[in-house]
Amino acid sequence: MLIVNSVEKSYKTGGLFSKKTQKILKGVSFDCQRGESLGIIGESGSGKSTLGRLIVGIEKPEAGTVLFEQKNIADRSVRLGNISAVFQDYKSSINPFYTVEKAIMETLILQNKSRKEMQAKMDQLLIQVGLDTSYKTNYPHELSGGEVQRVCIARAIAAEPKCILFDEAISSLDVSVQTQVLDLLKELKQIYNISYIFITHDIQAAAYICDRVIIFRDGQIEETADVHQLRHVRSAYAKKLLGAIIPF
Amino acid sequence: MRIFMNLCKDKLAIASLVFIAVLITAGLFAPVFAPHNPEEVNMSLRYAGPSWEYILGNDHLGRCILSRIIYGIRPSVLWVFAALFISVLIGSILGFLAGYFRGKNDAFIMKLCDVLLSFPGYVMALALVGLLGVGLENILIAFILIKWAWFARVIRTSVMQYAELDYIKFAKASGISHGKIIWKHIVPVTFSDIAVISSSSMGTMILQISGFSFLGLGVQAPQAEWGMMLNEAREVMFTRPELMLAPGLAIVLVVMALNFLSDSLQVALDPRLLNSNKGNQVMAPVSKIKIQEKEVPN
Numbered sequence: 001m002l003i004v005n006s007v008e009k010s011y012k013t014g015g016l017f018s019k020k021t022q023k024i025l026k027g028v029s030f031d032c033q034r035g036e037s038l039g040i041i042g043e044s045g046s047g048k049s050t051l052g053r054l055i056v057g058i059e060k061p062e063a064g065t066v067l068f069e070q071k072n073i074a075d076r077s078v079r080l081g082n083i084s085a086v087f088q089d090y091k092s093s094i095n096p097f098y099t100v101e102k103a104i105m106e107t108l109i110l111q112n113k114s115r116k117e118m119q120a121k122m123d124q125l126l127i128q129v130g131l132d133t134s135y136k137t138n139y140p141h142e143l144s145g146g147e148v149q150r151v152c153i154a155r156a157i158a159a160e161p162k163c164i165l166f167d168e169a170i171s172s173l174d175v176s177v178q179t180q181v182l183d184l185l186k187e188l189k190q191i192y193n194i195s196y197i198f199i200t201h202d203i204q205a206a207a208y209i210c211d212r213v214i215i216f217r218d219g220q221i222e223e224t225a226d227v228h229q230l231r232h233v234r235s236a237y238a239k240k241l242l243g244a245i246i247p248f
Numbered sequence: 249m250r251i252f253m254n255l256c257k258d259k260l261a262i263a264s265l266v267f268i269a270v271l272i273t274a275g276l277f278a279p280v281f282a283p284h285n286p287e288e289v290n291m292s293l294r295y296a297g298p299s300w301e302y303i304l305g306n307d308h309l310g311r312c313i314l315s316r317i318i319y320g321i322r323p324s325v326l327w328v329f330a331a332l333f334i335s336v337l338i339g340s341i342l343g344f345l346a347g348y349f350r351g352k353n354d355a356f357i358m359k360l361c362d363v364l365l366s367f368p369g370y371v372m373a374l375a376l377v378g379l380l381g382v383g384l385e386n387i388l389i390a391f392i393l394i395k396w397a398w399f400a401r402v403i404r405t406s407v408m409q410y411a412e413l414d415y416i417k418f419a420k421a422s423g424i425s426h427g428k429i430i431w432k433h434i435v436p437v438t439f440s441d442i443a444v445i446s447s448s449s450m451g452t453m454i455l456q457i458s459g460f461s462f463l464g465l466g467v468q469a470p471q472a473e474w475g476m477m478l479n480e481a482r483e484v485m486f487t488r489p490e491l492m493l494a495p496g497l498a499i500v501l502v503v504m505a506l507n508f509l510s511d512s513l514q515v516a517l518d519p520r521l522l523n524s525n526k527g528n529q530v531m532a533p534v535s536k537i538k539i540q541e542k543e544v545p546n
Contacts, residue, residue, distance in 0.1 A: 053417075056417075056420075056421035057420075057421065057423075058417055058420045058421055076423045076425065077423065078423070079421065079422065079423035080422070080423030080424075081422075081423065082423075083421060083422065083423065084418075084421065084422055085417065085418055085421040085422070086418075087414035087417060087418065088414070089413075089414050092413040092414045092415060093413075093414040093415055093418065094415055095415045095432075095433050095436075095437070096437070096518070096519065096520055097436050097437065097517070097518065097519060099519075103415075106419065106422075106424070106432075107422050110422070139519045139520070141519070141520045152418075155418070156418075159422065161422075165421070
């Protein structure tokens, strides 16, 4: 469904007339099937967030392509209603001038439903993510981090996309809330049959929710492993990364 | 509607709004409101104090000061406001383009601004008036051509701090169009910055117009204009200081009303600054960097 084909990306490091660049992604290829949840694990600075931005089409790769159902994802109309994202920083992930209702409406409106249906769907979404429907009139600054992240998830699934990118989406939450959100995501995945692309540095969270994990290092894929085979990874880096955490 | 309701709670905002509305109406229908002809010379009433017929008294030619103030609203407030609006508009459009799309657009627009800002403003205005001819319109045109660069620069900075936030990234990822993102997400949050810089440069602009009028390049002599009235009063500053009061206070009041209004608007627009009824929230500043209210270089 989503095919990433040897993408490359570099950033300019100098000024206007400088030719100096720093390569962030060095030919990354992978694919993600419908209903699959794919984890991308890497240290900070490995280029995984840049990869995330390419996947959702916010930035264009210099070489290679990102295709969604055989169409280029950089085209806005391909993304519309098909792709969604949840980002890390819960403080800035909702427009501070928007109520919860207005924020969710932003993507809900893409479905061309009648007003009544939208209201019903809104209530259903809020209940699905474990929030009371009375939250509709609240502003994001009145919510806690976990609540905001739930609203973001509701907003992401509102348009019933086929693929959602989570860029460190749970990393800024505390551990008990993290598991709640992960369980919620698992549930939602069963209801809507969405693919998840999970960018994180947290292997445990990735192992909890993902079917397949890509270990990412210095702009390259180090190794791809099935979650059940995580303990059998071959590359030295992956072993080291896994060894750094509590054994499974 | 919500914004208006919030604004209504603020008495100062309402007072400023009413004041500005009254001023604009008075300026637009000056012949109806003015009790006398502003250019009617009456030497027998020279420097006359306030009376029932001439409420604010008479100036050095015996002209009715109140009428001159009312007639002066048009050049001093309305035209300045129009010029300010146009230059802020140009500045915002370019600032938004530069700050939102970045890259080559940004580099080009900012270099253009740098070039424009590196000319001394007054000299540029003088040169333009020299080219276009004497008159208020030409000064206003010169102002528009010079000032947009400064607005573009400030607005770009303001846009840039929001353009990378996660809710913008989310909107982009979901395939929402750039126009919609700018209009729905960036314009509201940057509006307070724009309002503050515009209202603070309004005062300088009124005074600059009067400066040009003083040089004989702007409003021509018999016509009433606040800055010109100040200049006329300046000649008798030590013998008749009260003549400075009316035009001086008029300028101060307009600028003050605009500043109060822009402040209240900022509060009314931002839900974080309102006391929500769901408990006391910590008040957070609207923007991370507060734009310094420095004078427009000109």
